[in-house]
Amino acid sequence: MPATFYSFRRCPYAMRARLAIAISQTPVLLREILLKNKPEEMLALSPKGTVPVLKLENGEVIEESVEIMLWALEQADPQAWLSPNHNKMLQWVEENDGQFKTALDKYKYAVRFPEQSPEDYRQQGELFLLKMERQLSQSRYLMGEQLSLADMALLPFIRQFASVDLQWFEQAPYPQLQAWLKQFIDSALFRSIMQKYPTWLDSQQEVSFP
Ligand SMILES: N[C@@H](CCC(=O)N[C@@H](CS)C(=O)NCC(=O)O)C(=O)O
Incomplete structure (x- = not known):
């Protein structure tokens, strides 16, 4: 079974x-x-x-x-998704599931969190987007030239963040991140x-x- x-x-x-x-x-x-x-x-x-x-x-x-x-x-x-640098790979996931996910939920459901504006919550999430953008400017994927668990664990969340306001995301200054997300969304997998x-x-x- x-x-x-x-x-x-x-x-x-x-x-x-x-x-x-x-x-x-x-x-x-x-x-x-x-x-x-x-x-x-x-x-x-x-x-x-x-x-x-x-x-x-x-x-x-x-x-x-x-x-x-x-x-x-x-x-x-x-496809060797388990990167040799296990700890760093899991660090990406931890950061995503922690602070970034909190900002994502508030940005997505901003009406339920009227203490701050949607743009404020978006900016909190952008700290993580910026970190990813920097990494993706240095290497094709988060852990280097090879796709890994870190990319795959984060992609569904970045997709969600992008789709809150796609127009905003598409003109935001994250070209590497946009390309990385697009490649994923277009994939057969x-x-x-x-x-x-x-x-x-x-x-x-x-x-x-x-
Ligand atoms: N830390 C858990 C989080 C899983 C999680 O929060 N899933 C959401 C759906 S995306 C859920 O089941 N929420 C319970 C609910 O909405 O009742 C994991 O990584 O599996």
Whole structure:
């Protein structure tokens, strides 16, 4: 029996997990969920109630997206996404999931955070965009000339930040970041992980993924 994988199509954390599972070609059974109606089966495995969640054949549960990426790439890493500089790679993820994600949420849902303006929240997020832009001016990808887990873990979030106000993003002074994002959005890999599946609770159908 392959592992069971709870996912939600539009969640950037679930996207990064699907990217790693897809590139590693590790078969899992995907259960598409809705955040507003989470399956009891998932909550029983992982009471914190976030996606993605992976239940391995041996019963072990992995409930953090980066851990799922690492698990998948340990099964197979055909494009060498696991950079030799493991710590630096995970530092990018930590920074993304911390300060940047906080700014992203406030920018995206600015009406819920009236203390500051959307532009203020955007500027807070731009500190990270600038750091990435600097790195991408020095090397093709975040960890060097080779695409890695760091790029793939961050791309779904930068895509979300860009799409809050695409017009603004496209004229903002981040040419390397824009090219890096475009290459990802245009890729067959990204298209493949954005395929639509019926909700598992409704259909009771899990699908083989990738
Ligand atoms: N640290 C977790 C975060 C996962 C997360 O927050 N996922 C969101 C969806 S994008 C979620 O499930 N939120 C719970 C909810 O909205 O009820 C991870 O990396 O997997």
